[in-house]
Amino acid sequence: MTTFTLAGLQLALTPGTDNFPLIREQVLATKRRYPNLDMILLPELCTFGPAPRFAEPLPGPAEQRYGQLAIEAGIWLCNGSLFERDGDQIYNTSSVLAPDGSVHCRYRKLYPFLPYEVGVSAGTEFTVFDIPDVGRFGLSICYDMWFPESIRALVWQGAEVILHPTLTNTIDRNVELAIARTNACTNQCYLIDINAAGTMGVGQSIIAGPGGEVIHQxxxxxxxxxxxxxxxxxxRTRQQGWHSLGQPLKSFRDHPLPFPQYQPGARSEALDQLGALEKPAGRNWTHGTF
Incomplete structure (x- = not known):
């Protein structure tokens, strides 16, 4: 089997409330309309919005609801992500549920959106998983995509499809569209970037193909x-190049260069001069002259 039917649901959601009833309704409606559907991907933090107060240990009640939904719909289901509480730490964690409702794998977001996503810890492991007779998938969440090493690491481990739930409501969404296409073409992979709409996100989800082509925006x-x-x-694109052009994965594999920035203990004088990772300071107008 070389084809796989996937749906990304760009849902109009409300932050700070339980969106699961709406999500369940839309998942089941999409499966009814497209009975050949194999997988559904949801936006980042779609269940409750960007609210760490809803964090719970995994496995937990919210994730278990998605397991039941995967059984009910008879599909692979990626729940976008949930805030996971692990002791004193909170992680932004994506779960993939198999059609039998089991948790197939989990992934903790590597790069919280600092300095704004305060109090969320960084994951330390890459996650790829296989769907039998289909291929290998990789997980990435929102800001991770801004670090091309993260997508390359997934592809290095064999990922062909990158599931990338997103939650963006800011002016830089158009830049993210370019980043998604760039990651897809430089890694010759499918990149499925699904954002929320409504009061939670600005939409504009994108699916890019292995040549960087826009399959849908x-x-x-x-x-x-x-x-x-x-x-x-x-x-075929990886083996022959997109339209018989570049074969970047082979060139990356074959080049002997050891990148200096990735060597143990490497430091950058230029980057060290940038200062601390903190929110930009505003002007102090208190003592200004008007």
């Missing part, structure tokens, strides 16, 4: 994005 409103991924096409 969504509007800013509610949208169910259903695409058929062709893994044979992807593998």
């Amino acid at each position: 969504a509007s800013v409103h509610h949208e169910a994005i259903v695409v058929e991924l062709d893994l044979a096409y992807l593998r």
